[in-house]
Amino acid sequence: MSRTAPGPLSGAAAIAGIGATEFSKNSGRSELQLACEAVLAAVADAGLKPSDVDGLVTFTAETNSEIHVARNTGIGELKFFSRIGYGGGAACGTIQQAAMAVATGVADVVVCYRAFNERSGERYGLGQADRAMDTTADRAAYSWMTPFGLSTPAQWVAMFARRYMHEYGATSEDFGRVAVVDRKHAAVNPAAWFYGRPIDLAEHQASRWIAEPLHLLDCCQETDGGQAIVVVSAERARDLPHAPAVIRAAAQGSGKDQHMMTSYYRPQISGIPEMGLVGRQLYAQSGLSPDDVDAAILYDHFTPLVLPQLEELGFCARGEAKDFVADGNLEVGGRLPCNTHGGQLGEAYLHGMNGVAEAVRLVRGTSVNQPEGVDNVIVTAGTGVPTSGLVLGADR
Amino acid sequence: MSESYEERLRSFVGRELVPAKPGQDPVNRPMIRHWVEAMEDGNPIYLDDEAARATGRAGVVAPASMIQAWTMRGYAATMTPTDAGGFGELVSLLAEGGYTSVVATDSELEFHRELVPGDHVSMREVVESISPEKNTGLGAGRFVTTLKTYRDQDGEIVATQRWRTLRFRPATKPAEGAAPEPGEAEQARALRPRPAINRDNAFWFEAALEHRLVIQRCVSCKALRHPTGPCCPECNSFDWDTVEASGRGHVHSFVVNHHPRHPAFDFPLIVAVVELAEGTRLITNLVGVTPEEVEIDMPVTLDWVDADPGLSLPVFRPVAQEDH
Numbered sequence A: 001m002s003r004t005a006p007g008p009l010s011g012a013a014a015i016a017g018i019g020a021t022e023f024s025k026n027s028g029r030s031e032l033q034l035a036c037e038a039v040l041a042a043v044a045d046a047g048l049k050p051s052d053v054d055g056l057v058t059f060t061a062e063t064n065s066e067i068h069v070a071r072n073t074g075i076g077e078l079k080f081f082s083r084i085g086y087g088g089g090a091a092c093g094t095i096q097q098a099a100m101a102v103a104t105g106v107a108d109v110v111v112c113y114r115a116f117n118e119r120s121g122e123r124y125g126l127g128q129a130d131r132a133m134d135t136t137a138d139r140a141a142y143s144w145m146t147p148f149g150l151s152t153p154a155q156w157v158a159m160f161a162r163r164y165m166h167e168y169g170a171t172s173e174d175f176g177r178v179a180v181v182d183r184k185h186a187a188v189n190p191a192a193w194f195y196g197r198p199i200d201l202a203e204h205q206a207s208r209w210i211a212e213p214l215h216l217l218d219c220c221q222e223t224d225g226g227q228a229i230v231v232v233s234a235e236r237a238r239d240l241p242h243a244p245a246v247i248r249a250a251a252q253g254s255g256k257d258q259h260m261m262t263s264y265y266r267p268q269i270s271g272i273p274e275m276g277l278v279g280r281q282l283y284a285q286s287g288l289s290p291d292d293v294d295a296a297i298l299y300d301h302f303t304p305l306v307l308p309q310l311e312e313l314g315f316c317a318r319g320e321a322k323d324f325v326a327d328g329n330l331e332v333g334g335r336l337p338c339n340t341h342g343g344q345l346g347e348a349y350l351h352g353m354n355g356v357a358e359a360v361r362l363v364r365g366t367s368v369n370q371p372e373g374v375d376n377v378i379v380t381a382g383t384g385v386p387t388s389g390l391v392l393g394a395d396r
Numbered sequence B: 001m002s003e004s005y006e007e008r009l010r011s012f013v014g015r016e017l018v019p020a021k022p023g024q025d026p027v028n029r030p031m032i033r034h035w036v037e038a039m040e041d042g043n044p045i046y047l048d049d050e051a052a053r054a055t056g057r058a059g060v061v062a063p064a065s066m067i068q069a070w071t072m073r074g075y076a077a078t079m080t081p082t083d084a085g086g087f088g089e090l091v092s093l094l095a096e097g098g099y100t101s102v103v104a105t106d107s108e109l110e111f112h113r114e115l116v117p118g119d120h121v122s123m124r125e126v127v128e129s130i131s132p133e134k135n136t137g138l139g140a141g142r143f144v145t146t147l148k149t150y151r152d153q154d155g156e157i158v159a160t161q162r163w164r165t166l167r168f169r170p171a172t173k174p175a176e177g178a179a180p181e182p183g184e185a186e187q188a189r190a191l192r193p194r195p196a197i198n199r200d201n202a203f204w205f206e207a208a209l210e211h212r213l214v215i216q217r218c219v220s221c222k223a224l225r226h227p228t229g230p231c232c233p234e235c236n237s238f239d240w241d242t243v244e245a246s247g248r249g250h251v252h253s254f255v256v257n258h259h260p261r262h263p264a265f266d267f268p269l270i271v272a273v274v275e276l277a278e279g280t281r282l283i284t285n286l287v288g289v290t291p292e293e294v295e296i297d298m299p300v301t302l303d304w305v306d307a308d309p310g311l312s313l314p315v316f317r318p319v320a321q322e323d324h
Helices: A031-045 A066-073 A087-103 A137-144 A153-168 A172-186 A201-206 A273-286 A303-312 A321-326 A353-364 B003-010 B029-039 B049-054 B064-071 B075-079 B085-096 B202-209
Strands: A013-020 A055-059 A080-084 A110-117 A209-212 A224-233 A245-253 A295-297 A376-380 A387-394 B016-022 B101-111 B122-130 B134-136 B139-151 B157-168 B214-218 B240-244 B248-257 B269-276 B281-285 B299-308 B311-318
Touching (some): A013 A031, A013 A087, A013 A353, A031 A066, A031 A224, A055 A066, A087 A224, A087 A353, A087 A387, A153 A303, A153 B248, A172 A321, A245 A273, A245 A353, A273 A303, A273 A387, A303 A321, B016 B085, B029 B064, B064 B157, B085 B139, B101 B139, B202 B311, B281 B311
Parallel strands (some): A055 A080
Antiparallel strands (some): A013 A224, A013 A245, A110 A224, A209 B248, A376 A387, B016 B122, B101 B157, B139 B157, B248 B269, B269 B281
């Protein structure tokens, strides 16, 4: 992949602050409180005051509206508020919205946030089978699945995973290696749910079936918590306490014949074309190539879809991700240290937003699993859905 | 359901269902012995004073989870209930709403102290909440949550129990005459999740009720498409008709579901993406085959499941050896 000149968005904005609640299975407080705690922590981390904030971005899936967060945290007037759809696919898209708003002068300080009681409240993992019914196009799309008993994210992903195994000879162990490296990283991260609890491949293989070919340990956690990210112009970020995590690129992507988690009708279902679309934009915007990327935060709600992400983003050829992973490339000392916080399998399932925060720490040099010499980090959002991605870079 | 019915239900919140009444017998060794024998609980602190003293207790104690047993009304009162009381009134009101079936869903116990022989326990039960109607795997129903407070002879609380039951309208049974799977006894079970029917997909599910697997076709460019939709992605025509599928296809991918277990299905459950001979794919179930036997590219042929009177679905079974 050849280098090109960076696009106009590249380098215009930076992440200046990150903040989160603890990650738990039962927060014991409202989702709005989690959102407020995360937003205030991020604003404080940026060395700013709530009254400096003039923009908020979140997910359409978020239950805490911008006005409630603003009113409760003392954020005053909002000049910019925007939401991104498609579940975890929104994670990096929120940062893109904020970066574009800051780059165009529409807003000065934009906070992106996501907070939920996903474990103690409404659990996504229980599936769509008995959700309340309406007849919108989104809801009617479930008509092709739930009457047949295909109703949970694990089941939807398992269908892709089986086909990927068939086409490329990947095995359950190949998926398991992703879980093992995530849990290895989580084991030394005090913020991670699985702090101090690494697993080995045998434990992965012995864990019970959820939806074959997915074992329990192929599936991410369900989490209560909140995470927020502060985006300002790169220029302003240089005057704030932390080294800026410059937004080198930010992109969204929805593929041809895109469905929610069930794009089974494309000629090939062993790739993630929408992630390929995101990757091509990230490299074009930033002027970087895969060789320039030093670490990755790859969305890992389920291990199997980490493999085709490596292929779509150009880190290895199609079908070769299993070897790329088995060769230790995702380890801290490897070619592409991956999910150094422990990922959503190991740290927390925060719809990808905790991964954005980890990418900021990698650029700052403050990850608990900090590799040497990290200049550029790629971050991805939810797979199987319209998605998004970022390249964050050090300011040098 | 009228508003007044809701109000009548709501008026039960906070009401006493069962007044405090001492159990028929005080805590005693014979009942403890019967209980631990039945439960196969070999812990000696329930029957052997010496063993109990060795743990720092004054003597034997009753198993904590026996708490309900001390205040059960007994055989005679169960067979011929005399006093309807608040409990009877609530049951009648729920029956009026059609909620004639019951299943216990939760029991959260909190123990304050261990009971010893001679203690005399009473229990009072109060309604905490009655939920709005919920759709559950068993049928539409309401969760009734009560708090049972257990006290000793001195009026001190020894245990509390938050008790939740689902009072529900039993789901419709499968129609008489619907052909069951060979060897699969027809039985009352939860309905499969309902498809959300709208103007863009109703024709497909209506055809399925007649055991016809149809594929949507663009009238203009003749392209086939599935899942159904109002507009042709190839030529943007909104005119469409359908063709009937041959019923032949092959497995493109498949999943074997284990968890969570929806009550409408048998597990492990095979869900597959089948590519039809016509070229479109659909999500479906595989029948007449075990999970171990399924392979990608396996040829399959159409069959039907009449899940309930309102829902028939195309499923696929392996093509018999002699057919290929």
